[in-house]
Amino acid sequence: MSYAITIGPHRYQFDDLKTLLARATPLRSGDQLAGIAASSAEERVAAQMCLADVPLTTFLQELLIPYEEDEVSRLIIDSHDAHAFAPIRHLTVGGLRDWLLSDAANSNTLAAVAPGLTPEMVSAVSKLMRNQDLIWVASKCRVITRFRNTQGLPGHMGVRLQPNHPTDDARGIAAAMLDGLLYGAGDAVIGINPASDSPEAIHTMLAMMDEVRQRYAIPTQSCVLTHVTSTLELIRRGAPVDLVFQSIAGTEKANSGFGINLAVLGEAQQAALELRRGTVGDNVMYFETGQGSALSANAHWGVDQQTCEVRAYAVARHFSPLLVNTVVGFIGPEYLYNGKQIIRAGLEDHFCGKLLGLPMGCDICYTNHAEADQDDMDSLLTLLGTAGIHFIIGVPGADDIMLGYQSTSFHDALYLRQLLGLKRAPEFEDWLESMAITRAGKLQAQDRQQALLQLMETFR
């Protein structure tokens, strides 16, 4: 089906729904690279005007990627909840935006319609929303997840402690981990990106983190962010696996480029559930995503990168994750060129994830060849804080020495907490108090008698 609109002397025609979505997308380099972006500013708004009038039911009939050829399309259609969809079924995309911003949409009604929304509907409506709309509606969404602590409560924000080291050196990792804990970070997860993919090396890291957690009775979870098949194998070998991690994308072909499919994710989730390591809940999955992953794998089917991204959230949603985060600026300037594009994408990803019911976090980050700097990250950090972000990343001094990019620091998280009054997961906050790391939520100066510091003696 084609879509058309006339503006003054110009008639704009869009051959199909995916073309309409691509042309309606706010400017970003990845869609230009793919050759699917609007060719003028007016064409972009024309597409947005056209898109506003598309009924939501169209997205259930006109699939962007064929049902027969893509298991993510099949998952989206087969798991669509018609009952949840009923209250908004009569709306157009523009009507959905109006409803989302209205007082009728509150935490309860938004949670109730989430299973009735498809990624394509959510992506479409985000293209009609300004940054303040993305922030306001996301702030109304409530998503609570649990494993060894409770995350996503109103007025709370988590931090993933990311103590990476270029050679996986145990002392180097432990030093960064201690630094993070003493700065009050680590309630979302303590998660290492390993340099090595050797199962023995990963087993050692898992055992080390588990030992520290048990020794100090820290109510949090750990994770080594390796391939899901490696984690499955480590579970079989008896390694202490709390969370199963995997990078995911929004098309079957892109996922197969990652070496995964829905079946293997399901198998890993089942294996982790059977370990019964969670104490207050059983959300055992951790996913990372990012705009541009499908295009970079040449697996985007001509669909814009933001819509591909939101389709990845349908994959995530299927496995009830504890944590999901977009690694928004990591992929580089071919996909998101500058601070403006990264900020917009971060807000879109957070909004779309939350609207679909995900515990959506963000790795607020950039690389040195992007037109971005710390000021841009400060802006996105502050905006996502106001939007109710589930969790952010904490890297010592914002400088990840293993992955070679800049993320947010422990200090950044403290800034946001004091600015917006954001609390840590309650179980973790209690633990920090018991260790005299915080008092009434505020970081305390530490002397050398601090019990956590004795940990390093293990590594001498």
Place this chain on the structure above:
Amino acid sequence: MNAPFSPATTGNSAITEDSWQELASHTVARIALGRVGSSLPTRETLRFALAHAQARDAVHTPLELSALSASLQDLQLASLQVRSAAPSRAAYLQRPDQGRRLHPDSRASLLAAGVEPCDVLFVVGDGLSARAVASHAVPLIAATLPLLQEQGLRVGPVVLATEARVALADEVGECLQAAMVVMLIGERPGLSSPDSLGVYLTSAPRVGCMDSARNCISNVRPQGLPYPLAAYKLAWLIRAGRTSGTGVALKDGSAAEAGWLQLQQQLALAAQQD
């Protein structure tokens, strides 16, 4: 990593220093930075700014071709200059496809250059760090040349390429009928490594080669993989690749050779004497 910058903040009572500063000896990560309220002390925010500025400059500083040509001349190597199809640095950063192809003028000039077919062709590309290339490309070539002469290989003129991605060397090698190309290119700079040189070896280069058909040596710089070891590894891969072809099937066995261990010992000894 640690910039030569030490403002007079010692004894500044606004700063809460961290009692675990000795842990910093275990990692180059920015730990135990201290805080003012919840924020970074002035010294740390400026140290970070300097590191980022250096990484940014590495990405955006143009490659000085005349200086490179002169240094190569000292090694008795002629050089040719080409540019990719990317018309600017901004285009280069956004259009990887353009950086992989020669500008039509450069292609024409290579085809008209009358260069004899060779066994090994070095291409030096700016990539994402001209600083890496300016610092390390010529020393690495100088360290590699004698090893290639031992193998009796003909080395072509060095091609200097701007706004270049790795795959640009495929078209260069095809135009000049090289049996193998070695692309020396500036890697994506990190805050603590703004000058890493990457080396990509491709046999039977032609437009459209897959990345899986290459072998890579990364992080060449004195603080990473030093020149003598990188040269040894490269010469080993060239020797092995000449018979079996390059790519994922060619596993780098250089570190198992006696020569590699000898070099490592020499380097360790030299480091001790420093």
